[in-house]
Amino acid sequence: MFSFLKTILVSSANPPPAEADTGTKGASDAPHTGQHKPSEKDASRRSTSTDSDSGETTPKAQPATSKTLPPVPTFTLDTGAPDDEDDNLPPPSFPAVNSAQRASAPSNLMGPPSLRPSPQSQLAAPQRMAPPRLPPSSAATLRALPSGPLPNRGPPSNNLAAPSGIAVRTPNPRQKVQLRAGYSPLDWATLINSGTNLSGVSKLERVTPSMLKQNNGRKGRPAWSSYQGKVYNITPYLPYHPGGEGELKRAAGKDGAKLFAEVHPWVNWENMLGACLVGIMVSENDARAKMDSELEALD
């Protein structure tokens, strides 16, 4: 470490011989000791430089002089010169000259000093920048209520409040009913997960159209309804139906798939009515043929 520093000090104390006449090439060849011994290489270079002096065209590095360098710009600090000098400066480039921020900002925050208000008005002015003023058309658009179902969501609630606070009815109101205590969707989920048989039959049935029609929920009979070939006993679900018993009864004794799909295609009836499965739909002929074969087996 010390020897290295010593080397540097000695080197700076004994700089290598000036080579302005031979260019800068020889500088890198100078030994670290600072004792520049002219080698054969240097001698040959000197001879080359001498050749160039005598007319060769190899370009040489020239020392920089004030004639070749561009003038260096000078800067001076503002030492409290009068404001009048600043009035000639252009306004700051941000925010843009015609922007809403600039238009709505207090003038003491923007613009050249010549536009600044007097000290009295500065005291009264708000210190925060006011929000940008929107044109009347865009303000109305922001406040407009959605008129139809929102994308990827269920039908909108019909209790949307207008900005004025008055409830407005949407064109697609929900027809949900107030369910009695103990008949919420959660209560239904608890019931079907309890493993209780809600079908009203001991084994799966082959249900003919006439059988389906007969079990329509009237005169003490259960209400059956078919969905894609499967028959469900919808009687236990009636008080739990969010759309009301009356709506659900419209599907009793018949195929309810069309009505169902018209109102809430997103509801999974298979999951909700699994515990209510009565059987599968068969044609009258199938049922008759089955009965015949069973009678034959008995003979």
Ligand code: HEM
């Ligand atoms: C047996 C099969 C059915 C099941 C499991 C069922 C289930 C449901 C469920 C879970 C809801 C709430 C939907 C929600 O919150 O998004 C509902 C609502 C409703 N259901 Fe059903 N439903 C059935 C059949 C029917 C039928 C056949 C009709 C009409 C004929 C009907 C009419 C309605 C109506 C009007 C609503 C309220 C409106 C709405 O939620 O958008 N439902 N039903």
